[in-house]
Amino acid sequence: xSAGTPSDITSxxxxxxxxxxxxxxxxxxxxxxFLLVVTQVPFVFTLYYSxxxxxxxxxxxxxxxxxxxxVDVFKDSQFWQVALNTILLIVGTVLxxxxxxxxxxxxxxxxxxxxxIVRTLLITPFLVTPVAAALLWKTSLLSPTxxxxxxxxxxxxxxxxxxxxxxxxxxxxxxxWQWTPFMMLLILAGLQSMPKDIQEAARVDGATSFxxxxxxxxxxxxxxIELGSVLGAIYLVNTFDAVYMMTSGGPxxxxxxxxxxxxxxxxxxxxxxxxxxMGVVTVIGTMIVATLALRLIFKSFSGSEEAA
Amino acid sequence: MSAVPxxxxxxxxxxxxxxxxxxxxxxxxxxxxxxxLGFFFPVLWMVLQAFKKETDAATDPPTFFxxxxxxxxxxxxxxxxxxxxxxxxxxxxxxxxFVLLLGVPAxxxxxLRPVRKTSDALFFFLSTKMLPIVAAIIPLYVIVxxxxxxxxxWTLVILYTAMNLPIAVWMMRSFFLEVPGELLEAxxxxxxxxxxxxREVILPLISPGIAATALICVxxxxxxxxxxxxxxxxxxxxxxxxLTSFMSGQGLYWAQLSAASVLAALxxxxxxxxxQNKLVRGLSFGAIx
Numbered sequence: 001x002s003a004g005t006p007s008d009i010t011s012x013x014x015x016x017x018x019x020x021x022x023x024x025x026x027x028x029x030x031x032x033x034f035l036l037v038v039t040q041v042p043f044v045f046t047l048y049y050s051x052x053x054x055x056x057x058x059x060x061x062x063x064x065x066x067x068x069x070x071v072d073v074f075k076d077s078q079f080w081q082v083a084l085n086t087i088l089l090i091v092g093t094v095l096x097x098x099x100x101x102x103x104x105x106x107x108x109x110x111x112x113x114x115x116x117i118v119r120t121l122l123i124t125p126f127l128v129t130p131v132a133a134a135l136l137w138k139t140s141l142l143s144p145t146x147x148x149x150x151x152x153x154x155x156x157x158x159x160x161x162x163x164x165x166x167x168x169x170x171x172x173x174x175x176x177w178q179w180t181p182f183m184m185l186l187i188l189a190g191l192q193s194m195p196k197d198i199q200e201a202a203r204v205d206g207a208t209s210f211x212x213x214x215x216x217x218x219x220x221x222x223x224x225i226e227l228g229s230v231l232g233a234i235y236l237v238n239t240f241d242a243v244y245m246m247t248s249g250g251p252x253x254x255x256x257x258x259x260x261x262x263x264x265x266x267x268x269x270x271x272x273x274x275x276x277x278m279g280v281v282t283v284i285g286t287m288i289v290a291t292l293a294l295r296l297i298f299k300s301f302s303g304s305e306e307a308a
Numbered sequence: 309m310s311a312v313p314x315x316x317x318x319x320x321x322x323x324x325x326x327x328x329x330x331x332x333x334x335x336x337x338x339x340x341x342x343x344x345l346g347f348f349f350p351v352l353w354m355v356l357q358a359f360k361k362e363t364d365a366a367t368d369p370p371t372f373f374x375x376x377x378x379x380x381x382x383x384x385x386x387x388x389x390x391x392x393x394x395x396x397x398x399x400x401x402x403x404x405x406f407v408l409l410l411g412v413p414a415x416x417x418x419x420l421r422p423v424r425k426t427s428d429a430l431f432f433f434l435s436t437k438m439l440p441i442v443a444a445i446i447p448l449y450v451i452v453x454x455x456x457x458x459x460x461x462w463t464l465v466i467l468y469t470a471m472n473l474p475i476a477v478w479m480m481r482s483f484f485l486e487v488p489g490e491l492l493e494a495x496x497x498x499x500x501x502x503x504x505x506x507r508e509v510i511l512p513l514i515s516p517g518i519a520a521t522a523l524i525c526v527x528x529x530x531x532x533x534x535x536x537x538x539x540x541x542x543x544x545x546x547x548x549x550x551l552t553s554f555m556s557g558q559g560l561y562w563a564q565l566s567a568a569s570v571l572a573a574l575x576x577x578x579x580x581x582x583x584q585n586k587l588v589r590g591l592s593f594g595a596i597x
Contacts, residue, residue: 025423027413038470039436045447112337121348127580129531131548132569146368185588240534259442279443290438
């Protein structure tokens with residue numbers, strides 16, 4: 001937190017006395033301090049570890065190596081492959097689940113028999129424990145011997161070992177299944193906050209459904225879709241369960257993402273220094289993207305709330 | 309926006325595009341149902357598998373008709389579901405209580421009686437959610453190991469509290485902001501102390517919001533896997549970690565795995581069904597009403 005920036009919320013009000021200021025701040029402090037300790041202190045340690053050559057398998061080998069861990073990370077071609085996988089996984093999952101979520105939301109934004117049930121059915125994948133969902137996909141759907149997907153596709157002559165032939169796509173399919181409900185709920189909230197009288201008026205004026213959708217609905221939904229994409233991406237950066245359970249990152253690193261790869265380096269390879277450096281690089285990359293994206297989203301939201 | 313409370317999507321239908329009963333609408337409805345059932349089918353399949361014998365669960369082609377048995381659920385209980393179940397309940401409930409204990413005052417301080425640098429504080433809370441957890445796991449593991457708290461469910465309680473606190477603060481702040489200011493002014497004119505007005509005016513008003521927040525925290529804690537698998541082994545094991553024990557090298561216990569998965573997923577699925585309207589708000593940090 002930077003000091004010296006004038007508060008933008010209390011500035012208009014009369015001066016608050018020092019004691020009153022503390023009384024107001026008091027309730028905030030426990031949460032703030034707790035979070036600082038639990039989330040920021042470890043990160044400082046990560047920074048420190050990233051300057052150490054430290055492999056748990058070689059006791060006594062620990063020493064300061066400056067930035068050489070970072071040099072190694074950047075020279076590690078697997079790391080780049082994994083970083084690319086991570087981006088593909090996030091972008092692919094977000095894009096597909098937004099499109100499917102939009103489709104479902106539009107279908108649900110009508111009155112029809114059993115709408116509540118349909119909505120409940122559709123959100124369930126999001127609620128299923130991610131480990132259980134990953135195992136379900138691995139053992140029941142994508143299994144090469146008795147998976148439902150192969151069984152359903154057998155009339156077409158398809159018989160594939162999805163997890164070893166298309167590992168990244170398999171993980172993505174599972175994530176799309178889990179995240180589409182989230183996008184659907186968000187976009188549905190957007191659809192239901194639309195002023196219906198304008199739509200009605202446009203319809204009376206003879207606008208076609210497609211024009212209504214393109215010129216009224218879609219622009220209105222834009223900020224909901226943006227919010228969904230950013231939040232989805234923030235949650236998906238941490239994807240671990242699906243990769244760990246379904247493919248263990250393999251074959252090779254073809255389906256590993258950054259959390260899994262770093263976990264592997266730290267907990268299976270015991271290379272603490274390297275893993276820490278990768279963690280720092282991941283954080284920096286994420287922070288840059290997330291800060292830009294979030295600023296955009298929350299500006300768009302607070303701006304339009306004032307207008308409404 | 310008018311002062312309509314949280315929009316209730318299951319409530320009276322707000323779609324004013326009332327369509328007459330025509331073939332097109334019927335077709336759309338059928339399509340919607342088919343898509344929804346297809347999307348839900350994997351879950352249904354998981355439930356079906358849980359009631360099969362292992363021999364029925366592993367057939368090729370898949371078995372759709374079978375005589376259901378509770379054998380697998382019995383097997384799951386024999387496999388020692390007790391400890392992980394208790395741990396999951398404990399970590400979930402206690403961390404959620406901690407989140408409320410820390411989060412309600414913080415959300416209050418950031419909404420109704422804003423402190424200086426409110427937006428800085430809010431952004432700090434949010435930024436902790438953007439940090440990839442993996443960057444903190446190594447030091448956490450080392451620290452927790454040094455103080456002898458590995459494989460201890462209290463470690464998960466602390467971590468889950470930190471994990472859910474930012475979302476909870478953002479979410480509850482959005483509920484606090486809906487409390488009409490006039491109500492508070494009226495209370496203070498009547499001579500109510502801050503504490504009295506909090507207890508008698510604000511808390512009753514936002515208790516549905518607090519309940520929704522708690523439910524979101526429950527869902528996240530219950531489903532959490534990354535911390536659990538790295539920080540616990542036997543004594544502190546939770547339900548998601550327990551599930552992995554059914555993945556033997558051969559991965560043969562499909563029906564029993566399904567039964568365990570059903571048991572692990574059931575509480576959260578039920579809770580989520582109840583709270584589906586609030587789910588979006590929690591997941592979007594309160595940005596959407």
